[in-house]
Amino acid sequence: MNESQAEKAAKKQKMDEDVEELRKHLHIVPNDDNDVYTEATPLSLK
Template structure:
């Protein structure tokens, strides 16, 4: 082995030693407490953790399915795990601000949604 082969290995070990020496007392205590907690876990707690992780994996698999397309291509269909609630506009405040009844805005919005869906349908056909 030449010096050039050994240098990266030495650097990695040296850097890990320096990082260890520079750790604060709080960081050391935190790592020790985490290690003790994992050692002191009972079999029941470990099984519960594994079961919870398996449930999360299954849940994620349901939200991300690979579905074959008609053209033998494969695409991924993802559904969001959580949705951010949309703020609901205050009808009276908007009516006062614009002078138009809210039902008129809703009808226009519904018409836009219908037209958008029709255009999307035409694009895929």
């Protein structure tokens, strides 16, 4: 399978957009044990 540069760029842009969308639904929650937890809001609730 030989992808052109344009196809690779399009895939990367789509992936970047997907990552950005997922980050909108993440919330970093610090706790007292110096660990960091990530809570995700299910997309079905948005």
